[in-house]
Amino acid sequence: MRSNARLLTLATLTGVCTNAALAFGTIDPFDTSAITPPRPNLSATAEGSYAPCKAIPSGSIYGLLEVVDQALCQNPNTHEVWANARVQAAQVGVAQSAFLPKLDGNLATSRVRKQGENTTLRSASLTLSWLIYDFGARSANLEAARQLLSAATSTLDATVQSVFLAALQSYYNTQAARAAVIAAQESEKSSRESFTAAEARYRIGTGTPADRLQAQTAWSQATLNRIKAEGVARIAYGTLANVMGMNAGQSLQLADIPEITPSADIERDIDALIVEAQQRRPDLKAAEAQLKAAQANVDYTRSAGLPTLALSTGPVWTDSGSITSHSSAIGVTLTLPLFSGFSTSYRVRSAQASAEVAGAQRDNVRLQVALDVWSAYQSLITATQSVKTSADLLASAEQSERVALGRYKAGVGTILDLLNAQSALAAARLQRIQATLDWNVFRAALAKAIGTLDGSLLNSAAGTHTQ
Template identity: 65%
Template sequence: MNHRPFCPPSAARTSAAAHHRRLVLAGMLAVLSAELPAFDTSDPFATRDITPERPALRIDDRLLPCQVPAADAPYGIVEVVDLALCRNPTTREVWSAARVQAADVGLAQAEFLPTLDGRANASRIRADSRSANQRNASLTLSWLLFDFGARSANLEIARQLMSAATSTLDASVQTVFLNAMQAYYNAQAARAAVAAAVESEKASRESLNAAEVRYRVGTGTPADRLQAQTAWSQATLTRIRAEGVRENSRGRLANVMGLDANQPLRLDDPPAARPDERFSDDVAALIGEARLRRPELKAAEAEYRAAAAGIDYARASGLPTLSLGAGPKWESLGGVSANASSIGVTIDLPLFSGFNTTYNVRAAQARSDVAAARRDNVRQQVALEVWEAWQSLNTATQTLRTSADLLASAEHSERVALGRYKAGVGNILDVLNAQSALANARLQRVQAALDWHVSRATLARALGALDGQLLSSTRSR
């Protein structure tokens, strides 16, 4: 005969209820595991996939190594921009801000999952000369099931702010890119200005020698000699000042690249300024292209969408929520232990909050209007920047071509004036005026080349298209 252990009806019901609760908890965990596929525990929501890459220069689909050239190696425009993008603190700061926003997207996604908390306690109780050990442990599962879209709105806010952060990073990268190019061409212009000043100083010295020769042979006057001496001293002073400007420009260039200002820099020969018609398109079409590409406008649009989602979040925050709670509990007191478990739902009904929700919604609507106004302002600013950059490039192109003619004419005039003076048929004022005009023509030629390179990059920045492709086309020419 088989004997079954006796089980009281109350114990049987308790056992059945506990078994039912365990099945419910197991079912909840199974649903949760089905919703979450295999993931990396360090990044379960794969926020690395939406995190932008660290700023670096890419030319012809090739990522540059971001290495400081050797001490004796010259710095070209590519090396300057490469170091600026990966070493400049500005790009690192904005990239880190984008990573923070990517983590905020993960936080918003985490709100859709339940929380599981464990708690354990051990103590000794003494009362009326009696003492006993008390121990307890519990697990609590909490899951917000329904909140009228508050979590979804919060996630949309985080995603739009992530998009804005990515666009802001792109805008900052292009700004640093442009600043690096400006610093490089300013340094090159300063170096060329020193070379032009040296040439002017040599020419002034030659004029002084000619004046001294004529003075010694009796065909020149002391006034001619003194005027030539003054012009030579002035040319020397101009050269000294130009050398100071050159050193300061090198320090600013080093600073843009994230280096110390006293870092020795040897610059490579600059690329030739050869005007083309690449950007000479219809300005209206350029403005339309810029409004599609400019990262600042994309960031402003994303911030507006985030503000619009904030209205939904403010409304949902004042509505009821439905939550699920469950968990087992164990407790022992004086050697007597007991097990318990619970499962249930909770409805939170915010009946009155002092009109908090009303004004939260009103504030969210006002923030949305502010974001829309900022977006429209950026849209107008983009058109203005394209127009100004386009006009500046056209002016720089014409100036560059004219400055070449001016320099050639000034060189010829200086040679004729000096030759006439040496031959005894000219006067020193003609020579000094011609040399002064030549010095100005040299500086204008240097400045024209600088303005053309910078204007070309500025228009690319205004279009939102300043990247390694511009440097690739510069090197190929």
């Protein structure tokens, strides 16, 4: 009976410990949830009452807002960095816990056989230990944990902006592919019309077989271009679905892009943009935090070789069957590291070198920020000028094609003039599409280079199109 009672008591204690262990992941006495970054979405920047990370019904039309929001909510890259940020937030709690005392319980039982007699020994103890002084090791460790959390948060922001830009770029690439298919269909239609005109002139004797063959060749080439454009569009749709965290074969319907009018005051002080980027860029903030964490680790490593002072106290119970005792003790322990085989010295040197590495990486990121801003700004200026010029080029090419077709039908123009005009029109359409794509992408790329890419960029570019 006593054995069964002991087993029951042990099972009860084991159950209590198991339940306590399961509850450890739910309590948050240091309120680390307050310093944990929120889940990536557009709720803080999207206009109106748009609900972030909502499920989009099947068959809905996706605008730019929905595409970017789905990418931020469903892309595995944002899930990974958000989880890493939560890991670092929990590590701050771990570092803070080192300042609190620790209470440990110990239960032991043993069976001793001596001179033919069996004796059961039982003991129990509670030990309260508290590290009182450690020359700043815990403080340095806490500072390193906080800086690593800051780095993880900034890395999350940088990844969000990268996914944001990737979604936006993929969206406009897909829209450009759609437009290219339409342009290829128009070119195919024009080529077919030219072949029809050449065929009519050939039948009435005013055209040559060469004109007819040239028109047929141009029509076949236009058909081939249309087939290729449709293939490129299918790949673009698959890439867009992938960025949004969907299977590549997911069917998507996209809203039409409104005609853009580049702002006339696009030119800005490039030096001011670089300074702003150096203050805003999350990857530079992450590099700065990594440097501070490495510097704090130097202090922590150095303190690890210094003395520590700890307090310990607690009661002890023993039961040998015939004798039961109860005692308690309190003591102060001073630990003096005298010799560690020079390991502490080399750890400090390693930590110092790691801090130098982090400093060099920070400087490299700072230089890259300036280059990113410079390149994105120049690309946007070029794209703005290209949009205006491509519009004029398209209007001129359309007029030229209409004149060439009319002259050929009237018998005063050659088939070569008509085919050249149609080829120039097809090229002008593609250049117009590319210029529009470049302007939209480079505008977002400049915002990312500065560190200001967020939902406010979408408010003027797209609305909500969900049906």
